[in-house]
Amino acid sequence: VIARAFRECGILLALALIPAATSGAIQLKWQSSPEALLPGEVRLGTAQMWGDAVQWVDTRAAAKFERGQIPGAVRLSAEQWDELIPSFLEVWDPEKTIVVYGEGGVDDDAHAVAGQLKRELQLDNVWVLKGGWVAWQQK
Amino acid sequence: MFRAALALLTLTTAASAQLQWADPLQEFQRLPEDKFVQTRFAFRNSGSAPVTIKKISTSCGCTTAKLDKKTYAPGESGEIEAKFTFSGRTGPQRKIITVVSDDPAQARTVLDLRVWVNRPLAIKPGLVFWRVGDAGEAKSVQLTAEGQKVGIKSVRSSNPRIKASVETVRPGEAYALVVQPTDTAQKESAELIVHTDYPPDAPRSYTVHARIK
Numbered sequence: 001v002i003a004r005a006f007r008e009c010g011i012l013l014a015l016a017l018i019p020a021a022t023s024g025a026i027q028l029k030w031q032s033s034p035e036a037l038l039p040g041e042v043r044l045g046t047a048q049m050w051g052d053a054v055q056w057v058d059t060r061a062a063a064k065f066e067r068g069q070i071p072g073a074v075r076l077s078a079e080q081w082d083e084l085i086p087s088f089l090e091v092w093d094p095e096k097t098i099v100v101y102g103e104g105g106v107d108d109d110a111h112a113v114a115g116q117l118k119r120e121l122q123l124d125n126v127w128v129l130k131g132g133w134v135a136w137q138q139k
Numbered sequence: 140m141f142r143a144a145l146a147l148l149t150l151t152t153a154a155s156a157q158l159q160w161a162d163p164l165q166e167f168q169r170l171p172e173d174k175f176v177q178t179r180f181a182f183r184n185s186g187s188a189p190v191t192i193k194k195i196s197t198s199c200g201c202t203t204a205k206l207d208k209k210t211y212a213p214g215e216s217g218e219i220e221a222k223f224t225f226s227g228r229t230g231p232q233r234k235i236i237t238v239v240s241d242d243p244a245q246a247r248t249v250l251d252l253r254v255w256v257n258r259p260l261a262i263k264p265g266l267v268f269w270r271v272g273d274a275g276e277a278k279s280v281q282l283t284a285e286g287q288k289v290g291i292k293s294v295r296s297s298n299p300r301i302k303a304s305v306e307t308v309r310p311g312e313a314y315a316l317v318v319q320p321t322d323t324a325q326k327e328s329a330e331l332i333v334h335t336d337y338p339p340d341a342p343r344s345y346t347v348h349a350r351i352k
Binding site: 078079080081082085086089090092093094109112115116119120121122123 | 199200201226227228229230231232262263264265266268270328330346348350352
C-alpha cells in the first residue's frame with residue numbers, strides 16, 4: 001500500500017511539474033527580455049550608436065512635437081502624409097538611416113509611417129524606435 | 140485520491156474563457172474615398188458567472204471602440220462597435236482593440252481589424268532621386284490601375300529643371316511616368332502631379348516626388 005501511495009505521489013508530482021516548468025520558462029524568458037522587439041524595431045541604444053547617420057522621424061501630433069522632439073527630428077504622420085512628405089524629403093538624406101518614433105506604448109502610427117516610407121517611397125533603411133518618445137525621455 | 144487529483148487537473152486545464160468572440164479578426168478591402176470602416180465585434184458570455192468589461196483601448200487615435208454596457212450575465216450577448224477612419228492612410232492597415240475584463244480565464248482579449256486601403260492607381264516608386272553629379276539618366280515610375288480603368292490625362296512638374304512625361308503601356312491599365320533632370324549639378328526638388336480621369340465625378344490627382352540630393 002505504501003509503495004502504491006509513493007508511486008501515485010510520484011505520478012502526481014510529475015504531472016504538476018509539466019505546467020509548472022512551462023510557466024516558469026515563460027516567466028523567466030519574459031523577465032529577461034521584457035520588451036521584445038517587433039519586426040522592424042530598433043532599441044534606443046542601437047539607434048544612438050548610429051549617431052549623426054540617423055534621420056529621426058516623429059509621428060506624434062503637432063502640439064506634442066512642438067513641446068519637444070528628438071534633436072533633428074522631422075514630423076511625418078500617416079494622417080497628414082501628403083501634406084508633410086515634402087518637408088520630410090527636404091531634410092531626407094539617402095545616406096542616412098531613418099528611425100521613426102511615436103509616443104511609445106500601444107502606438108502603431110510609427111509602424112504605419114515606417115511601412116508607408118518603405119512601400120510608397122521604396123526606402124529600405126527604415127526602423128521604428130522601440131518605446132518611442134517615452135524611451136527617449138527615460139534615457 | 141489519484142483519480143480525484145487527475146480529474147481536478149483535467150478540469151483546471153480545460154477551463155476556458157467566458158467571453159466567446161464570434162470573429163475577433165476581421166479584414167476589409169476599401170478605397171480611400173470610403174473614408175472609414177465601421178464594424179462590430181460580437182461576443183457572448185458562455186460562462187456561469189457575470190463578466191464585466193473593465194477597459195477597451197485602441198492602438199491608434201484613428202480607431203474608436205464603443206460598448207453599450209459593461210456587465211454581461213451568463214448567456215448574454217454583446218458587441219463592440221469599432222470605427223477606423225483612414226484620414227489619408229493607404230495600404231495595409233492593422234488596428235488592435237484590446238479588451239480587458241474580469242474573466243478569470245482570459246482577462247485580456249485582442250481584437251484585430253485589418254483594412255487594405257487601395258488607391259485606384261498604384262505608383263511605384265513614389266520617389267525618384269539622383270545624387271548631385273550623377274549621370275542624370277531618365278527614371279521610370281510605374282502607374283498601374285487597380286481594379287478599374289484609370290486613364291492618365293496629364294502630368295505637370297513643379298520644377299522646369301526636372302521634366303516628366305507619360306508613356307501608355309496599356310490604355311486605362313498601365314502607364315510609365317518618365318522623369319529626367321536637365322542636369323544634376325545642384326540640389327533640386329520637384330513634385331510631379333499626375334491628373335487622372337477616375338473617378339469620373341471627381342477625378343483624382345496623384346503626386347510623385349523627384350529630388351536631386
